[in-house]
Amino acid sequence: MSELMVSDESKTTAEARRSPLRIGMVAPPWFALPPRGYGGTEAVVASLVDGLVDRGHEVVLVASGPHRTKATEYHRVYDVPPTERLGEPVPEVVTAAEAARVLAEADVDLVHDHTLAGPLLARGRRQPTVVTAHGPVVGEDGLSLEKLGSSVDVVAISDAQRRLNPNLNWVGTVHNAIDVSSFPYRAAKDDYVLWLGRFSPQKAPDLAIEAARAAGRRIILAGKLNEAPERRYYEERVAPLLGPDAEYVGEADASLKRELLSGAQALVFPIQWEEPFGMVMIEAMACGTPVVALRRGSVPEVVADGVTGLIVDDEAQLPDAIARAQELDPTDSRRRAAADFDIPVMAERYERVYRMLVEGTRSIRDLTGDDAAVEIAA
Template sequence: MKILLIMDPGIPVPPKLYGGHERLVYLFAEEYTRLGHEVTLLAGPDSHCSGKVITFGANDLNRSKMQQYKEVLFVWKYLIKNHQKFDLVHNFGRLIYYFPILNKSVKKLMTYGRPVSRRGIRIINALPNKNLVFTACSNNCVATGNVAGQWHTIYNAIDFDQYRLNEGVAPDAPLMFLGRLDKIKGVHNAITVAKATGNKLLIAGNISHTEDNYLYFKTEIEPCIDDDRIVYLGALNDEEKNNYLGQAKALLFPIEWDEPFGIVMIEAMACGTPVIAFNRGSVPEVVEDGVNGFRVNNVDEMISKIDSIQLIDRFACRQAVIQRFDVSIVASQYLSLKTT
């Protein structure tokens, strides 16, 4: 089968540091190739995979509207000219990319990893279309856009072979927070929990450059960093992430929004590290109480669960998720979807 994968420019595929969706696209490109399919990747500059790569646009998350308009035109021209060469187009980028081939017979998957614009879904489905399937990374995320069309929940994935299981850590092993340092991710809650329980906290992730979140970091997070009990590691590459997650006794996931998935949860579990998470968004679909972590409702409940972490078997923690979220499993789910 000939497969075209599409990802927005802004961050290369795969990313060097931050870029969860770009990492997913790379994993699926490699897995589709491993399964014997002929893969073409359409993505931002400096992207690469084992298949054919066509780059476009600019690697700048703050690029102008005019630049984004040019990128849409590029994809439209490419699809108009080349869509008949493919058996499947799998789009992780903008829905508008599909506009010129909506009613063409090629099978089209539209995958979401963030809350969905219902207006866009209604508009697209009001137009003549064929063989278009929508997916999102959790039941919670599907619910944000399932107002028209054919929808399926297909979870995000990682390559578990790239994560080392650490079956035992010391009682004084650190807690960890890993994620973008935006207020909705709740790193301030993680700091509160670490201080209240006398634990060291490792913080890793990129500092947002949006005005509100940069101010949040400078005023609420940076003053707490002492390089002793509260340590900021910066943004981590894959090897560093593997190393630090494996050393931690628990990953804290104290989100203040409805996280569509949270890949970091399964990255931690792949290392055997359980997750204590606020019970919202996709968390109920990922965290099994007492098996791979604990679901809690607030900071006080998170504090109360820290001592229970030692009861979780780290080998069982990994095994509980590998059959659900490994890239080999998830890629097969995508390829088995039927259009209507």
């Protein structure tokens, strides 16, 4: 009679996979976690913290503002987030300094840093440092991550983002996520389509208005309009197009955003740049609202063309897509959001990244599919 022999090393690895991790999480200083309105990165970090704690891990969080997450330990940098100073270097430096102090004493297994300045400290610590590339990875943004080399392991938020700069020390792709259950599902829609975002040429609200008007649909616009370039773009390109069939309702808080998304016949997403990930797309799908978008950036990874939305290659094709969007089954959008872009899914995929690095088995993996990670490069 033979026995299955399990080595001590295999037992140790199995035990490590089952044991909780202690994770140092560093958030940008600009908005509280979760943010009340604008703050996409902060929303993702807050969701990830809660998802990891729900999976049994300990999270030591360094952030600003009131403590509103499930973090095991919370270390506040600023009592009031310095939102009005967004982009200034000093709040980033102060956050990095506080994170260095806290994490030196926290006995964490690894650090996940979502800030700009914080990853500069990675080379001096013994634990792995994971950095999620929330923004562009080309130009100076990409150069800063390139210069960090192997001192950090970089996670992409889409495969499209990763392809833009193969020189980074990529460890995998993990799509962003939302709390799908917090978004109301509606099968019966109202008589408008929606544009939701930041007023800029990259987001092209003016194109959304023109496409909706050509399709004979009323459009509602809601978005961030408090920085000088945004106000200038709005006044020059958007305001002249407004009218009875095109209405701007202001910046949408969490409640208004859900109301608008759930009632819309479609979300119009005429993106003009290689955006690494558009959160509003998965928010719309969670509400059962299809996405009509241009084929740029992460769009083909997020939207199932002909199922949860319609993807077109040219702006001239947008009106026809808007007209056809209401033919799609809203349950398909909700189902895809729950299956691929819910918080537990994101937390599980990040945990796989963490385990891989803590155990020293690093390889670049695609973690956006099912439980069997597909190795795509060594």
